[in-house]
Amino acid sequence: MNSDSETLQKNLLSWLLTDPVSSRKYTQVKCKDINGADKPLLTTTEFTSGEQEGWKPQTSLLGEIPTVQERFQAVLKRRLKVEVEDQPPLFPWETQILDYPEYVDEPVMELVPSWAWVAHQSKLNLPTLLPENIFRQLLDRCQALITSSLPLGAKLVQAVESFFPNESQLLNDLAGTIQLRANLRYGDTLNPMPNLDSDYSDLQPQQQMLVSLLAAQQLLESLTLPISTTNPVLERQWLTSVGVLNLRVEYQSQGPVPKLLIRGDLPSKGVVKLQGSGSQARAESSSPGCLSVELCCTQLDEAYTLMVELKEIDQQPLLFVIIPTK
Structure with a gap:
């Protein structure tokens, strides 16, 4: 009996040695249920080179998750659209919903090149x-x-x-x-x-x-702009990209106090400022046309500055100098 048992063990060991562990064996076993009905139960066993940590169970992919996400996003978009239509958002400067015209029927402002x-x-x-x-x-x-x-x-x-x-x-x-x-x-x-x-x-x-x-x-x-008591009037022109600037300088020596008068014909809205002897005179217009300034001129051979600024020209003013002489 012992010899038969030893023989069986040797045969089993020999069989195991001849079948590599790394190979995969699939054994189909028939099982009988408790009711006596024959039902084949397929059992699959996998061997992987003796490395059990390499074995990973197969997980089923939930294919329905992307579909649920898409439906959720669609429902959310519809809900937000309905809420925005019922209660439109306001701009920071608005306190209530206002209707704005599709366009403003106004003339387009002409762009003037800089440094005219x-x-x-x-x-x-x-x-x-x-x-x-x-x-x-x-x-x-x-x-x-x-x-x-x-x-x-x-x-x-x-x-x-x-x-x-x-x-x-x-x-x-x-x-x-x-x-x-x-x-x-x-x-x-x-x-x-x-x-x-x-x-x-x-x-x-x-x-x-x-x-x-x-x-x-x-x-x-x-x-x-040189003027004198013998030549008290001087006219000067300066060409700009928005038209011609006309200047008329006059020295009035009659009267108790001599005066320096400036008359400017501006091609656009602007400012004329006359400065000298510690005082100044300024005139501004909101449209093209004439501007006039005057200043007392008690001292001859003294420099007076005349500044002309055109509002439609985005740049520094044009500066002239006036020196009244005898």
Whole structure:
């Protein structure tokens, strides 16, 4: 009996050794239920190289979850839509629901390019036009120099020297020539300014210096309004992109106190301000038209500044200087 048991164990051990553990065996076992009916019960057993931790039970995927989420979102959207239609949200400045027109029947405001003062360059007597950015900087420099007591040649050099660094000597020589030309009487020995076929950027450096100095000289002349007791009235025009600015300066010496009167015909709504001798006069209009200011002028050879601001031009005002003389 013992020998039979040992033989059986050896045979079982031999069978197990010949069947690798890593291989997968599937055994179908028939079981009988308690009622005696034969029902096959399929049992599947899996062996995986002896590594039990690698075995993972199969979990069933709940396919109905995305459908539930979509239905929930659809219901939520419908609910929010109904609530918004019943009680529309208000803007921060509103206290109740208002009906706004679909459009406003008003004329469209015309956009005016910035720095409309540069349009005046077309009125200058130059061989060729300067680029707009250079002319704008030059106009700024000239407005800053008009009240200076420096001679004309020094003003010209200071107005353009930032464009031509390390060229002070040549600029001074050219400025002297231009100052001599300015002192000549027009129509006598002064020849018309020749035109250049090339653009400013294509000119030689010395030609660019000359054109820049000429522009500075004419700008300083345009921004200076000289009047005297013998020539008490002066008229000046300045072209802008919104029209022509007309100025009339008058020195009234009759009466107990001399007066300086300014009349400006503005192409748009704006401000005219006259300042000097510790006092100022200001006038403002809400539409194009004429503005007038006056100021007592008890001292001659004193600089008065005239500022003109056009409201439709988004930039700094245009500044003139008035020096009454005998």
